[in-house]
Amino acid sequence: MDSTILLFLLQDGITSGAIYALLGLALVLVFAVTRVILIPQGEFVTFGALTYAVLATGKVPGTTLLALGMGVVAFAFDMIAGRSTMNGRRFVHSLALNILLPLAIWGLATLLAGRQNNVIVNFLLSIVIVAPIGLYLYRIAYQPIAHASVLVLLIASVGVHLALQGLGLVFFGPEGLRAPAIATAAFTIGPLRFTGQSIAIYAITILLIVGLWLLFGYTLYGKALRATAVNRLGARIVGIRTTLSGQVAFLLAAVIGTISGILIVPITTIYYDTGFLIGLKG
Numbered sequence: 001m002d003s004t005i006l007l008f009l010l011q012d013g014i015t016s017g018a019i020y021a022l023l024g025l026a027l028v029l030v031f032a033v034t035r036v037i038l039i040p041q042g043e044f045v046t047f048g049a050l051t052y053a054v055l056a057t058g059k060v061p062g063t064t065l066l067a068l069g070m071g072v073v074a075f076a077f078d079m080i081a082g083r084s085t086m087n088g089r090r091f092v093h094s095l096a097l098n099i100l101l102p103l104a105i106w107g108l109a110t111l112l113a114g115r116q117n118n119v120i121v122n123f124l125l126s127i128v129i130v131a132p133i134g135l136y137l138y139r140i141a142y143q144p145i146a147h148a149s150v151l152v153l154l155i156a157s158v159g160v161h162l163a164l165q166g167l168g169l170v171f172f173g174p175e176g177l178r179a180p181a182i183a184t185a186a187f188t189i190g191p192l193r194f195t196g197q198s199i200a201i202y203a204i205t206i207l208l209i210v211g212l213w214l215l216f217g218y219t220l221y222g223k224a225l226r227a228t229a230v231n232r233l234g235a236r237i238v239g240i241r242t243t244l245s246g247q248v249a250f251l252l253a254a255v256i257g258t259i260s261g262i263l264i265v266p267i268t269t270i271y272y273d274t275g276f277l278i279g280l281k282g
Contacts, residue, residue, distance in 0.1 A: 004191045015198050018205040019260050023282025025212065026256040032229035033249040035150050036142055039157040042279025043164040044130065044257025046272060049265035050168070051258075052126040053177035060106075060113045062171025063129050068102040070136035075099055077139060098136070105129055119182050127258050134254025138246050146246065161276065168272035176269035182262070201263045208256065221248055 023041060030038045047063050054061040075098035082090060105128055112125060141160050145152060183196025216222035227235040228245040236242050257279075264270065264278070 007192055011192055011194075011198070015201055018201050019264060019278075020282045022205055022208060022256050022260050023279060025209070026253040027279075027282060029212075029225075030249050030253050033225055034138075034142065034146065034153075034246045036153045037150070037157055038250075038253060039154075039161040039276075039279065040137070040164050041253060041257055041282065042275030042277070043161065043168065044134065044254050044275070045261040045264065045278050046168055046270060046275035047130050047133065047164075047261065048126055048258030049179070049261030049270040049274075050172045050177055050272070051129055052122055052262045053179035053265055053270070054172070055109075055113065055117070055122040055125060056119075056179045058114045060109050061126075061129065063133065064102070064106040064109045066167060066171060067129060067132050067136065068106055070133060070140060071098040071102040074136045074139040077144070081144075098139075102132060105132065119180055123182065123262055126262055127255055130258040131251055131254045134250040134252075134257075135247055137254075138250040142250075143243060143246065146243070165273055165276070168275075172272050174272065176271040176274075177265065178269050179262075179265045181266040197263075197266050204259060204263060208259065212252075225249060 027038055027041055030036055051061040051063045075094055078094040109125060109129060137160065141156055145156060181197040182200040185196040216226055224240045225245050225248060227240055228242050232242055
């Protein structure tokens, strides 16, 4: 062991730790707001990574169909749950969120797939495709049992993890995928070489942490999430929609997981079941 090896190990640890820090933020956010130990957080990583990798090959990723299918199920849940109080406004809102939104995303992905898109377009499109899955996942699996015990929610998380892992195998197959780096530039400082991908990991991690700090400290939705995390019943009493808080928490978790997967997939091969171990470390 000398100073050069120590610097290499430190660089590698910071790069890996930045990814796990993002996942840790997502897990704590979801648990604080909904009391759900989100074991499927690793699947958001996998779906984000493999969606980005498939888009880079010019194909339409299967997650577009997964989001559409989950949206249909969420719409059916809304219709059944609100059959006695349904009105035109709620029907249109549910239709737009659960049916028209994933249809529009599928159309956009179909339109852009096959073109020579740059990495930024594929990066943003991957987030747009995977993020709604978090919304629908909360509506289908967790919202109906939102007041159950933490143990019941944990058991549900295990079931959701297994289901999403199986769907990942269906939509992406058993072969692993890698994707182009977000940035190809590189520079050297002493014995250390910093690649564009590692710099992107540091920069995006810092931006997300600062962005979440601003969200929770200075926005109405962020303060609503904090209030729900502190006292769910008290938040409901003062008029905060705890269901909406859960949806926002899962949406943010899906976005963070997707970004984490996109940051990982250029530097390691991702398989349909890779996300579990990554999420566990997070």
